[in-house]
Amino acid sequence: MASVLEVPSDTTFVSAGPMVPRPFVVKRFRKETDDTFTLELEPKEGRSRFVFGPGQFNMVYVYGVGEVPISISGSPSTPGLIHTTRAVGTVTKAMAKLKKGDIVGIRGPYGTTWPVKEARSHDVVIVAGGIGLPPLRGAIYEILSNRKDYGKVVLLYGVRTPADILFKDELEQWRARFDMEVFITVDRAVSEWRGNVGVVTTLISKAGFDPQNTIAMIVGPEVMMRFTALEFIKRSVKPDSIYLSMERNMKCGIGLCGHCQFGPMFVCKDGPVFRYTQIKDLLVKWEI
Amino acid sequence: METLERILGQHPFFKDLGPDYLQLVTGCASNVRFEQDTFIFREGEEANQFYLIREGRVALQVFSPERGHITVETLGEGDILGWSWLIPPYNWHFDAKALDLTRAIALDGKCLRRKCEEDHHLGYEILKRFAHIIEQRLESTRLQLLDLYGVRS
Amino acid sequence: MSTLMTYRIEHDALNELIQELRKEKYNVIGPTPRGEAIVLDEITSALELPIGKTDEQSPAQYHLKDRTDKAYFGFSAGPHSWKKYLFPPILRLVTASGNGSDLQISDDASKPNEEEKYALFGVRACDLSAIHIQDQVFGDGTYKDPAYLRVRNQAFIVAVNCTRAGGTCFCSSVRTGPRARVGFDLALSEVIDNEHYFIVEVGTERGEKVMSSVSRRPAGDTEMEKADRLIRAAAQLTGRSLEPDNTREILYQNTEHPRWDVVAARCLSCANCTMVCPTCFCATVEDTTDLTGTEAQRTRKWDSCFTMDFSYIHGGSVRPSARGRYRHWLTHKLASWVDQFGTIGCVGCGRCITWCPVGIDITEEFRVIRETYLMTSRVSSTKEATHGNS
Known part of the structure; x- marks a missing residue:
């Protein structure tokens, strides 16, 4: 987290109004799966370091099309800005057509971060469902760059089909490490698939963590997060050691537009990363 | 047999079963081993065992002429494989294939069924444990059915 | 200046006050009859105020009527609130020009313009509270709205104490009125008996400065008392x-x-309540390009939690039912607003009741739920008492 708290010399700051995007240049566009892609961005002007904490998001503006909140999927301690997302709406579909040299607008970083500092000396179990892996990647990088400070580190990753697995090479590298365990499971297998089949919650029993001393970080569809949190609690993980990242409609990202309200919370500024105990009652109230 | 009893006793499935019953269950247990890519059981065969997987991974599969072998769920270390031995007409509903070299403890279902019939208290203890396993599988199947990661349109 | 003065001005001096504000380059905004309602708009003289007009309001009903006197402020809150000026319904945030690889972005919302130096003339106590609530929303968080703060900080506020209870309002119960207590430059109380005059309470030095050029004299005790009585009577009504x-x-x-x-x-999910509400602050951002595609604009517009799009995340709305949306609105107004900003978000102006096309009454909806709450808490405390005795 040092990189987040201290301000390195290669940092630029935004001085304009909070609703004014700053131009960033697409340095690289990479297709990840059929409908997901990664953008590597650099500020058009100023220095390349983008200071953020793992779990935070940016409002990404595509010229004339619109702006959407997208979590940052890169490492907090390396230059540049990385976003990985799925083309599902008007704006993300336009993003999927960007190419090297194109400009996008960036506002951020916004929101709360993963408790990577509090997690020190704990076992860390990271659970990602589908497109939930990118928001967790920054936390994984932070933990791995201070690996000796943590107990067991386990990544449990569930996706729809084998073709939907993101960051395959990186997952292989992580899996090859002796100090990290990676379990992947798919909901629907094809006949060539020799890996795990079943929902991500079934992996929790395989993770072998010390429940009394574990921090869990979860991102995925809300239903998946609810069941995952319950599975951890069933295994005696403390409810306030479970963290999850929420998604809501956002128009401003800074607590002014009202769209992301979740009970009394503004997901954009009180979240997106919440302690499970903060929101567990809201999670089971429909249409809150 | 002594080590088998110890292994069974330490498994969460048999937790708090009591020494007498544990001994009884151990009497129906044996160590088994399946080479990679061999079938542990096949759909339609008589179901006279269940397995406590100690090592390796097992795929529960259905064969479809159009799509080949489709894995619906994989099980691994510590998991319980099979409950068709409990429910008449005692036939397997899926194929179970060892994905890796798999070692397990097989429990003789015929033997256990008989003991459960003789002693309903034991029967209740076993059934309660299987109800829990079935509940877990049902819940994950339901989640799987929701297809949560798919793009809604 | 240590003590703030209270003056009496004659009714015809009201125009002097307006002219003085105009001389100070204020764009004076006040109530004025337009069509079948009293709205807020730029006024250049006291003659444009709704002299001798009043309104009859009830759920889903608003009618303009003539009064028997020549009162300037003998009406209640109309369909407009002052947020229209401090938090404009449409605001251009950003203009971006260029093409794919070159993007020039201009921060339009941070650019001041001459028109926005407003004197808000005739702000009722409820609406003054609403302004303070929006101050919290836009100016008290980690991120502030620069456009709001710029307009707000230079706004001159002339409050008016209510001497008449409206048909749908309830300020005294939510403790926001009918008297304006803080946050104004000047506060007027209109008195009509055999005379027609205003008691002017000065709230700021800026207010005193403006008053110094208006025909006035220090208010006498009896005059002030008379105004007080009228305000107190309105509270009762x-x-x-x-x-x-x-x-x-x-x-x-x-x-x-x-x-x-x-x-x-x-509920028709028409969003009227949120548009007329003086505290509702939700907004959306729209992106458009001109026909040639060389210039793109980002525009902030008032939004409402009653629309389906409001909570849309890929594939669906978080609140697809009218039940969910109404519950969200009311619960936000009266409950989660307290968590977020320390007060409830309702000032009792009654606009949402008057302008709801089917006459849904927030006080009635809340009363029913509150009664259930009181009943269940009575039941559970009785149970506890019984347990305690046994």
């Missing part, structure tokens, strides 16, 4: 009330109350 205490407990414990279904069956 408000026909509705909303009990503002324990709103969080009451609503958080009743998210599944059957009343939500009852109100949802009436």
Whole structure:
């Protein structure tokens, strides 16, 4: 987290109004799966370091099309800005057509971060469902760059089909490490698939963590997060050691537009990363 | 047999079963081993065992002429494989294939069924444990059915 | 200046005050009759105020009527609120020009313009509270709205104490009125008996400076008392009330109350209540390009939690039912607003009741749920008492 708290010399700051995007240049566009892609961005002007904490998001503006909140999927301690997302709406579909040299607008970083500092000396179990892996990647990088400070580190990753697995090479590298365990499971297998089949919650029993001393970080569809949190609690993980990242409609990202309200919370500024105990009652109230 | 009893006793499935019953269950247990890519059981065969997987991974599969072998769920270390031995007409509903070299403890279902019939208290203890396993599988199947990661349109 | 003065001005000196504000380069905004309603707009003289006009308001009803006197402020809150000026319904945030690889972005919302130096003339106590609530929303968080703060900080506020209770308002129960207590430059109380004059309470030095050029004299005790009596009488006459205490407990414990279904069956999700509400602050951002595609604009527009799009995340709306949306609105107004900003978000102006096309009454909806809450807490405390005795 040092990189987040201290301000390195290669940092630029935004001085304009909070609703004014700053131009960033697409340095690289990479297709990840059929409908997901990664953008590597650099500020058009100023220095390349983008200071953020793992779990935070940016409002990404595509010229004339619109702006959407997208979590940052890169490492907090390396230059540049990385976003990985799925083309599902008007704006993300336009993003999927960007190419090297194109400009996008960036506002951020916004929101709360993963408790990577509090997690020190704990076992860390990271659970990602589908497109939930990118928001967790920054936390994984932070933990791995201070690996000796943590107990067991386990990544449990569930996706729809084998073709939907993101960051395959990186997952292989992580899996090859002796100090990290990676379990992947798919909901629907094809006949060539020799890996795990079943929902991500079934992996929790395989993770072998010390429940009394574990921090869990979860991102995925809300239903998946609810069941995952319950599975951890069933295994005696403390409810306030479970963290999850929420998604809501956002128009401003800074607590002014009202769209992301979740009970009394503004997901954009009180979240997106919440302690499970903060929101567990809201999670089971429909249409809150 | 002594080590088998110890292994069974330490498994969460048999937790708090009591020494007498544990001994009884151990009497129906044996160590088994399946080479990679061999079938542990096949759909339609008589179901006279269940397995406590100690090592390796097992795929529960259905064969479809159009799509080949489709894995619906994989099980691994510590998991319980099979409950068709409990429910008449005692036939397997899926194929179970060892994905890796798999070692397990097989429990003789015929033997256990008989003991459960003789002693309903034991029967209740076993059934309660299987109800829990079935509940877990049902819940994950339901989640799987929701297809949560798919793009809604 | 240590003590702030209270003056008496004659009714015809009101125009002097307006002219003085105009001389100070204020764009004076005040109530004025337009069509069948009293709205807020730029005024250049006191003659444009709704002299001798009043309104009759009830759920889903608003009618302009003539008064028997020549009162300037003998009416209640109309369809407009002052947020229209401080938090404009449409605001251009950003203009971006260029093409794919070159993008020039201009920060339009941060650019001041001459028109926005407003004197808000005739702000009722409820609306003054609403402004303070929006100050919290836009100016008190980590991120502030620069456009709001710029307009707000230079706005001159002339408050008017209510001497007449409206048909749908309930300020005294939520403790926001009918008297304006803080946050004004000047506060007027209109008195009509055999004379027609105003008591002018000065709230700031800026207010004193403006008053110095208006025909005035220090107010006498009897005159002030007369004004006080009228204000107190208005407080007694408000026909509705909303009990503002324990709103969080009451609503958080009743998210599944059957009343939500009852109100949802009436609610048209038209969003009128949120548009007329002086505290509702939700906004959306729209992106457009010109026909040639060389210039793109980002525009902020008022939005409403009653629309389906409001909570849309890929594939669906978080609040697809009218029940969910009405519950969200009311619960936000009266309960989660307290968590977010320290007060309830309702000032009792009654606009949402008057302008709801089917006449849904926030005080009535809340009262029903509150009664259930009181009943259940009575039942559970009785049970506890019984247990205690046994």
